[in-house]
Amino acid sequence: MNIDLHAGFEAHFAALKTFLEEQESCFEPEVHPLLRGVLAHPGKRLRPLLAFGSGAGVGPHASLIKGAAIVELVHLATLIHDDVLDGADKRHGADTPNRTHGAHAAVLFGDALFAHALVLASEHTSSEICSIVARASRDVCSGEVCQTFARGNTALTLEEYHKQIRMKTAVLFEASCRVGALLAGHPREHIEACAQFGSHLGIAYQIYDDFVDLLQDDKRAGKTLGTDAASGKLTLPMILERNRRGGDPAGELRQGADPRKVISAETWRECFRVLDGEIAQAEQALAPIAGSPSPVHLLRLTEYLKFSAAKLAPTP
Amino acid sequence: MNIDLHAGFEAHFAALKTFLEEQESCFEPEVHPLLRGVLAHPGKRLRPLLAFGSGAGVGPHASLIKGAAIVELVHLATLIHDDVLDGADKRHGADTPNRTHGAHAAVLFGDALFAHALVLASEHTSSEICSIVARASRDVCSGEVCQTFARGNTALTLEEYHKQIRMKTAVLFEASCRVGALLAGHPREHIEACAQFGSHLGIAYQIYDDFVDLLQDDKRAGKTLGTDAASGKLTLPMILERNRRGGDPAGELRQGADPRKVISAETWRECFRVLDGEIAQAEQALAPIAGSPSPVHLLRLTEYLKFSAAKLAPTP
Numbered sequence: 001m002n003i004d005l006h007a008g009f010e011a012h013f014a015a016l017k018t019f020l021e022e023q024e025s026c027f028e029p030e031v032h033p034l035l036r037g038v039l040a041h042p043g044k045r046l047r048p049l050l051a052f053g054s055g056a057g058v059g060p061h062a063s064l065i066k067g068a069a070i071v072e073l074v075h076l077a078t079l080i081h082d083d084v085l086d087g088a089d090k091r092h093g094a095d096t097p098n099r100t101h102g103a104h105a106a107v108l109f110g111d112a113l114f115a116h117a118l119v120l121a122s123e124h125t126s127s128e129i130c131s132i133v134a135r136a137s138r139d140v141c142s143g144e145v146c147q148t149f150a151r152g153n154t155a156l157t158l159e160e161y162h163k164q165i166r167m168k169t170a171v172l173f174e175a176s177c178r179v180g181a182l183l184a185g186h187p188r189e190h191i192e193a194c195a196q197f198g199s200h201l202g203i204a205y206q207i208y209d210d211f212v213d214l215l216q217d218d219k220r221a222g223k224t225l226g227t228d229a230a231s232g233k234l235t236l237p238m239i240l241e242r243n244r245r246g247g248d249p250a251g252e253l254r255q256g257a258d259p260r261k262v263i264s265a266e267t268w269r270e271c272f273r274v275l276d277g278e279i280a281q282a283e284q285a286l287a288p289i290a291g292s293p294s295p296v297h298l299l300r301l302t303e304y305l306k307f308s309a310a311k312l313a314p315t316p
Numbered sequence: 317m318n319i320d321l322h323a324g325f326e327a328h329f330a331a332l333k334t335f336l337e338e339q340e341s342c343f344e345p346e347v348h349p350l351l352r353g354v355l356a357h358p359g360k361r362l363r364p365l366l367a368f369g370s371g372a373g374v375g376p377h378a379s380l381i382k383g384a385a386i387v388e389l390v391h392l393a394t395l396i397h398d399d400v401l402d403g404a405d406k407r408h409g410a411d412t413p414n415r416t417h418g419a420h421a422a423v424l425f426g427d428a429l430f431a432h433a434l435v436l437a438s439e440h441t442s443s444e445i446c447s448i449v450a451r452a453s454r455d456v457c458s459g460e461v462c463q464t465f466a467r468g469n470t471a472l473t474l475e476e477y478h479k480q481i482r483m484k485t486a487v488l489f490e491a492s493c494r495v496g497a498l499l500a501g502h503p504r505e506h507i508e509a510c511a512q513f514g515s516h517l518g519i520a521y522q523i524y525d526d527f528v529d530l531l532q533d534d535k536r537a538g539k540t541l542g543t544d545a546a547s548g549k550l551t552l553p554m555i556l557e558r559n560r561r562g563g564d565p566a567g568e569l570r571q572g573a574d575p576r577k578v579i580s581a582e583t584w585r586e587c588f589r590v591l592d593g594e595i596a597q598a599e600q601a602l603a604p605i606a607g608s609p610s611p612v613h614l615l616r617l618t619e620y621l622k623f624s625a626a627k628l629a630p631t632p
């Protein structure tokens with residue numbers, strides 16, 4: 001089974017690619033190679049996809065493409081800073097700005113990219129787009145500050161973890177949906193349904209991503225296994241396992257123990273139940289707009305996540 | 317002689333202080349100590365002063381105070397990132413976020429502060445404020461990327477230096493004037509005159525600040541002498557001295573030679589002539605609005621700069 005996430009939006013994504021490449025002209029020549037570097041190896045472009053899905057029913061018009069570019073640029077800016085802070089050399093298999101141009105240039109480039117996203121947002125006549133994007137960005141950064149301070153805290157509660165991943169991932173997913181639905185001119189009910197979908201999908205996606213860190217080997221995930229535990233970051237499996245049997249499962253993982261042994265089959269089952277529950281809530285959020293074209297596209301994302309999670313599950 | 321820069325705006329600055337402190341409630345509790353830290357040791361608040369001066373004639377109304385807070389927050393965010401990148405422990409005599417909470421938290425805190433400035437900007441009904449602030453921020457960061465790449469370039473031209481300081485300092489000075497004049501409801505002619513003033517003052521201020529790095533000892537400036545040369549940054553005196561006699565004056569400074577000897581009296585005189593010329597242009601920019609209350613306040617800034625420069629001049 002192979003889900004084509006971009007199906008039906010080929011023209012949108014082509015326009016987005018062109019639009020992002022054209023932004024080069026808004027930066028000093030010294031910045032161009034950095035921009036080309038981060039655009040050359042895109043990920044799945046989930047945030048633009050959420051914008052397009054939420055704005056489905058209208059064509060790839062300029063305003064919607066710009067909206068998708070804005071949320072992607074904010075996301076790229078946060079990745080660039082994350083990679084500086086983690087000293088990461090690779091992202092999507094390519095060298096990071098941190099690697100190619102040093103931490104100094106990379107931090108400033110991330111800042112410039114984020115500022116440019118807000119410049120684009122301010123070009124929309126309503127200041128609502130600016131507000132949505134700036135609020136989401138502030139929450140993403142505040143959430144990451146909290147996560148930084150929580151490193152090494154083996155007593156992290158489920159509630160605190162939930163708040164962290166909501167701020168770190170779900171707010172920008174939600175904002176992407178909101179921006180897309182708003183720019184497509186959909187009614188308030190449609191905007192809110194998509195926003196709720198984005199929020200639940202964001203939480204589900206981060207939970208899944210945290211599982212990947214423990215279950216998928218380097219070659220498939222394109223990153224190192226167990227980096228969360230190594231950096232003192234507690235994720236759902238570690239929290240649930242600790243809550244079940246006590247002790248310090250995160251510490252065991254940090255010392256190199258096999259995640260499939262440290263986290264019991266029972267805990268893994270509970271982990272996947274939590275993930276399934278969040279995905280179900282995302283799906284239910286779209287019920288009020290069942291007749292519109294948006295669910296057709298957005299539900300492909302939950303299908304994709306369910307499919308990916310099934311491949312990952314450690315217990316048959 | 318002692319110039320009270322804030323004279324006439326006591327109520328404005330009191331309201332600004334309160335407003336900035338109240339922003340704490342918009343951040344997660346973990347972020348509060350960081351925010352309190354950077355607000356506890358303010359500098360001269362030049363950017364809010366430019367906003368108030370350009371908006372003179374109206375009282376300290378909420379919209380103007382918010383505008384001043386926005387430009388100050390953007391400035392603080394850039395300082396926080398600068399201090400991380402320079403590994404600086406002290407700013408205005410107090411520990412930097414980089415020192416108190418580490419580079420990781422400091423980068424993210426700077427991001428969050430900048431995003432919050434844009435949230436506040438998006439609360440103004442017109443998206444023009446968002447646009448001005450985001451554009452200025454993008455230019456500041458792009459300019460700093462260029463300056464980073466130019467480190468160690470002993471062939472830097474006058475033109476390149478001028479562009480660097482314009483982007484790094486003058487654009488946010490200009491934006492501060494623009495925001496203040498706009499929010500006070502002044503006519504277009506007033507806004508443009510103040511913006512021009514801010515741009516020239518910003519260039520003059522950065523030229524002066526670069527002189528300070530070479531001429532004022534640690535105790536008075538609150539920072540280390542010759543740090544620009546040490547980090548491979550060419551400033552006006554080094555460029556003009558190199559253009560006059562050839563060789564590598566910046567390299568001599570880097571090796572610890574006395575700036576009063578490396579840079580000739582003739583070059584220093586030329587440097588101060590350039591500075592005076594820029595200050596004169598700032599003053600002339602206000603001619604079209606000579607009758608309004610803004611020049612009364614704004615020209616105090618050029619007086620202050622002339623007075624400070626006179627104290628600094630190495631040749632009588």
